[in-house]
Amino acid sequence: MNKTKIELYNVGKTKNRIKILKDINLRFGSGKIHILIGPSGAGKTTLLRLLNRMDEPSSGKIEYDGKDIKDIPVLELRRRIGMVFQIPVIFDGTVKNNLSVPYSLRTNSNHVNEEDLINALELSGLRNDFLERRASDLSVGEKQRLTVARALMNKPDVLLLDEPTSALDHFTGIKLLESIKKLNEALGLTIIMVTHQLEYARILDGRVINLVNGTIVRVEEVEDSFLDSESI
Ligand SMILES: Nc1ncnc2c1ncn2[C@@H]1O[C@H](COP(=O)(O)OP(=O)(O)OP(=O)(O)O)[C@@H](O)[C@H]1O
Numbered sequence: 001m002n003k004t005k006i007e008l009y010n011v012g013k014t015k016n017r018i019k020i021l022k023d024i025n026l027r028f029g030s031g032k033i034h035i036l037i038g039p040s041g042a043g044k045t046t047l048l049r050l051l052n053r054m055d056e057p058s059s060g061k062i063e064y065d066g067k068d069i070k071d072i073p074v075l076e077l078r079r080r081i082g083m084v085f086q087i088p089v090i091f092d093g094t095v096k097n098n099l100s101v102p103y104s105l106r107t108n109s110n111h112v113n114e115e116d117l118i119n120a121l122e123l124s125g126l127r128n129d130f131l132e133r134r135a136s137d138l139s140v141g142e143k144q145r146l147t148v149a150r151a152l153m154n155k156p157d158v159l160l161l162d163e164p165t166s167a168l169d170h171f172t173g174i175k176l177l178e179s180i181k182k183l184n185e186a187l188g189l190t191i192i193m194v195t196h197q198l199e200y201a202r203i204l205d206g207r208v209i210n211l212v213n214g215t216i217v218r219v220e221e222v223e224d225s226f227l228d229s230e231s232i
């Protein structure tokens with residue numbers, strides 16, 4: 001059996017007395033691609049946010065590499081578990097600023113290795129001559145790649161992606177997914193991605209976790225879920 005990266009034990013989340021997640025037990029294998037799918041309002045974003053402590057579970061426990069995530073300093077946890085949001089959040093300044101400033105803040109170091117910058121860009125599918133460009137001038141697809149590159153600056157083990165393709169056209173979305181798949185193959189990154197589109201799950205060829213109404217209704221390999229795609 002492969003190594004476990006993240007594991008949830010009876011995790012529940014209640015907000016304003018509404019049970020959003022109910023008793024979730026889930027294991028994310030290390031170096032694998034996991035795709036979280038399910039209808040709007042199912043609790044996908046809520047679940048993702050618990051994994052790097054952007055939010056806390058109301059019950060149950062989450063482990064990272066066998067350790068309760070509450071026992072890992074939160075900045076350290078977020079360095080190891082990077083997150084890419086649905087809408088890319090970009091700061092003023094150049095692409096280089098966008099990559100190096102959050103990194104410097106997190107590591108308390110002013111020294112950013114030029115090679116790391118170029119590496120992160122190339123892994124995310126951006127050319128290195130983008131470094132001096134104004135980030136606000138980038139297209140939405142390029143901005144989304146920049147947010148992937150920014151997460152990679154921390155050399156994470158896990159990348160959480162919340163519908164990263166939803167603001168992109170079909171072609172650009174597929175290209176981003178191909179980059180994400182390459183990251184998994186080249187770096188052994190564990191990927192946990194939320195999507196509405198089962199077709200995108202097929203490109204990533206991962207394990208599909210179907211969340212409905214705060215409960216996991218099915219976990220299966222992507223090919224099997226295509227046999228029964230009507231129900232998703
Ligand atoms: N603070 C809150 N108080 C009450 N309900 C909330 C709160 N935050 C989220 N919810 C509800 O929790 C449910 C799950 O929300 P969540 O954002 O996790 O869904 P999702 O599966 O990511 O949906 P989508 O596909 O639309 O992004 C929704 O019904 C939402 O309205």
Ligand SMILES: [Mg+2]
Pocket residue numbers: 044045046
């Ligand atoms: Mg969501």
